[in-house]
Amino acid sequence: MLRILLTMAILFGTASIVRADVPVPPNVREMVTTSPVAVVIAGIAAMFAIGALGLWAVKKQNRGDTKDQ
């Protein structure tokens, strides 16, 4: 599970950093940033999100294993 989450994190983060040229509808353009720096920061934050989620999942699992014992 953790490996899947980490793989997703790397893929998502890489995709946002590379900034795939996905066309957005004109009415969304003002709501979505066009700054590459902002996109990179968003990608890094997303990677941290998935990493933190993975850590929490592992901690919860370890807590559950300790309770069973």
Added chain:
Amino acid sequence: MSVAGAVIHSSTKPSDFRWVFALGFVGLAMGSAWLSVALPISVAFAGVFLFAGPHNWFELRYALGRLPARTGKLRGFFVVSGLGVVGLSGAYAALPFLMDRWEGLADFGISIWSTGFLFWIALLVWMRSHTNPRFDGGWVWPVACLLTALAWLSPFTLPLALVFLHPLMALWLLDLELARSRPAWRKHYWGVVSCVPLAVVAMWWQLRGVPDLPGTDQITLAFGPTVRADTLTEHVGASLLPDVSPYFLVATHTFLELVHYGVWVVLIPLIGLRSWPWQIRKIPVSHRSRTWSRSVTVFLLFGVLLVSVLWICFGLDYETTRRVYFTVAMLHVLAEVPFLLRMI
């Protein structure tokens, strides 16, 4: 011990008050929705003019009534709350000046503020999870990181969401207050509070094709010559959502604000205040010492003075006062967050 609220006569059953409360809430919501659709600009103007200051004062009085006399083990939580409320409010007020100075960095400023806001809430939730009743708060960090990513991808979404979500916090607080003081009324409340989203859907159905606001009528102009419709549309983010009817956005925001004011000015004082608003001795923190008691009295009286000054300023120059008020009002929006967390 005197208690605020309706006197219960022997012939009146407590269940009758539940229905009075429920029907009163529906009446408030439906009346607000109808007024917001019929006269969005006038009602927005009148609502803010009449209730903005008083609802803040009632929020303050209610919060003081719920604060413990001593912080004890919650000292850290209160310190972080206070620093966040003051710091984020100051940063929010400084944003327009920074944007004027560094025009190209407007989005960055908002994203940085949003990041600070999200991690402040995450820290408060995490601290709250370590006090009774305890819960596992580890999920808050991945959620904060994910929302931060979204805040950097779409900088204006969070501030715009706050404009519409903040009025709903009063409904949540009312639910928590009912859980404490009137648990038997809660089911009735859950039943009637659904009229709020239903009203929003009905308003969208009615207004989705209407492009423009009706314009400021003569009565509104007579009382507030500086009132402008574009100020309202700017506040609700109409320029960011060109595919959504500005009429619907303004009417929805006005409706939610009226419900918010109604909850704070009428419902929570009737249900949640353990004493009359002027009974300072019933406020726990005033028991610490005579100095504290006098300080609380002065603080509340200063609040009354501020409400009066606000009314005068609205009368003199509504537009400027409105802009200043909604900038300073971020204080109370932020203060509701730790308050909500302590009530859960």
